Amino acid sequence: MASRTATEDDIPDTEPDLVPSLDDLLLRFDEGSKRAAARLISIVEEGRPEALAILDRLYPRVGGAIRVGVTGPPGAGKSTLADRLVELLVRAGEKPGIVAVDPTSPFTGGALLGDRVRMGPVANHADVFFRSLGSRGSLGGLSLHTAEVADVLDAFGCSWLLLETVGVGQSELDVAQKAHTTLVVLVPESGDGIQAMKAGLMEIADIFVVNKADRAGAEKLLEEIELSIDLKEWLGWRPPVFLTEARGGRGVEELHQALLAHRRWLEEHGMLQQKRRQxxxxxxxxxxxxxxxxxxxxxxxxxxxxxxxxxxxxxxxxxxxxxxxxxxxxxxxxxxxxxxxxxxxxxxxxx
Ligand SMILES: Nc1nc2c(ncn2[C@@H]2O[C@H](COP(=O)(O)OP(=O)(O)O)[C@@H](O)[C@H]2O)c(=O)[nH]1
Ligand SMILES: [Mg+2]
Structure with missing residues (x-):
């Protein structure tokens, strides 16, 4: 889709009495209307009866997007990092989307406006799609319908999808299952290194990020993680560890390269196929x-x-x-x- 500036059409309309017919929505979706996409996503997210028909119809076009899970404890800088990555991807001519799970967003996913503020200029870029979902009480979780929402964005033509979780917990295993690559973001404070190993993040991380590199202890945490990685035997992909300073954008280009490298590795080893099947x-x-x-x-x-x-x-x-x-x-x-x-x-x- 050609690049264009954001228009009023890009602001999702949540007034139920103005909902057009499904065929209409799908037609506008095909034409690249973000607003139509947002409405379809709402239907899917709310698990309305038409959801399955929509997903079924879009399914043949699903599968093109690179899906990256972004997980780690609250406050680690996942959102900031996702924003920086998105900026970089846009500059690289990609069409990225973020699906974030927000614990505070109400049932209807109304956190969108707040997150637009968070996203700054990126959210208003015509080639970026941002969606915040309520966590629906599954604490730390990806929302129930994250994968389906990601499918809609995939069919919409997003080339990269960042799936951002709230925190660390059982649901992070879900992310690993739903993403091709899982980024685990940790920070120097609060002994994240040890906690990460306890939480089983070693098992799901394809790439580790030590964010807030401007803070004391970042190098030490990086070494701790490297040590833990060395304790395990790696037959295939050994997760690399990166220092980033998301706020200033430091280390983000390297991270982007690592994501591409992991993607290539998956493809070359038949793992992408395996992950998709899983x-x-x-x-x-x-x-x-x-x-x-x-x-x-x-x-x-x-x-x-x-x-x-x-x-x-x-x-x-x-x-x-x-x-x-x-x-x-x-x-x-x-x-x-x-x-x-x-x-x-x-x-x-x-x-
Ligand atoms: N000092 C420092 N603060 C950062 C950095 N990256 C993010 N932050 C701040 O950390 C806080 C939490 O970031 P956020 O992205 O919301 O974390 P999330 O909960 O993991 O999504 C915010 O105030 C950010 O501005 C960084 O590299 N260095
Ligand atoms: Mg966040």
Missing amino acids: ALESRVRDLVEDVLHRELWQNGTLLQSLRDGLDTIERGEDSPYQLARALVEQGRAALAVRRALERGHPREPKG
């Missing part, structure tokens, strides 16, 4: 579980049995384990009946 598996599993979960609990009888069961447990007449087993049986039977009905077969009498 991500695909995790995605399809999520989708299946989501559907089964919803179908199961949509069943009013099952919910009633659950509540009745709770009474029984409280009276000391049953245990949670017995109840769970009974509910699983009941749920399975109900799903089997439903399936039979959907196929148009009469229900088999129980013998």
Whole structure:
């Protein structure tokens, strides 16, 4: 898409009563309207019923973007670093996007304006797409629909996608599964080095960044990390460690080069294919579980049995384990009946 300046069209409209038809939105999306993209993302993020149809329709165009997970403790400078990287990528003629998970953003992802301020001039660049998602209570997490939102941006033509997490936790494993390259950002203060190893970041990091190189202890942390890396045996890619000063942009070009090098390495060793497959598996599993979960609990009888069961447990007449087993049986039977009905077969009498 040709470079152009940001227009009013680039500000996402969140007024539900003005929502145009889906075909209309998709058409404008195809024409490169950021506003249409923002609306489609909202639909996907909110998990609205049309979401699956949208994703399905866009899927053939998904897969071009280089996906980089940016993770590390709060305050490490992930956002600042992501901004600098985006600036650099724009200068290199790329079309980058950032999907950030923001713990404070409300349900509708309304943190966008705040983050535009954060992003400064970068956010208003026509070739940058920025999206902030609510973490939905999954503390430290990537939002539930991060991968889907990234897919929409991928189909929109973003060539790089930075997926920024809130902090470090279980969800960082998710990032590793959803990104091609995972950046772990640490800072000299608060003994991050040791904590990183405890949190298992060594297992997910493709590249380590020691940010705030202007602060005391940066070199020492870098050495600590190098030492920990040396303690492990690396058959393939050995994660490099970089010093950066995100605020001033120092070390960002080197980081960019490292990202490209990792990308090449993945391609040359058939790992990109493997990572894509891994991500695909995790995605399809999520989708299946989501559907089964919803179908199961949509069943009013099952919910009633659950509540009745709770009474029984409280009276000391049953245990949670017995109840769970009974509910699983009941749920399975109900799903089997439903399936039979959907196929148009009469229900088999129980013998
Ligand atoms: N001294 C110093 N401060 C930095 C540097 N990079 C980021 N910061 C500051 O650290 C704070 C947290 O940065 P932010 O990017 O929001 O961290 P995040 O929570 O990991 O996204 C902000 O006040 C930044 O200005 C740096 O290289 N040196
Ligand atoms: Mg941040």
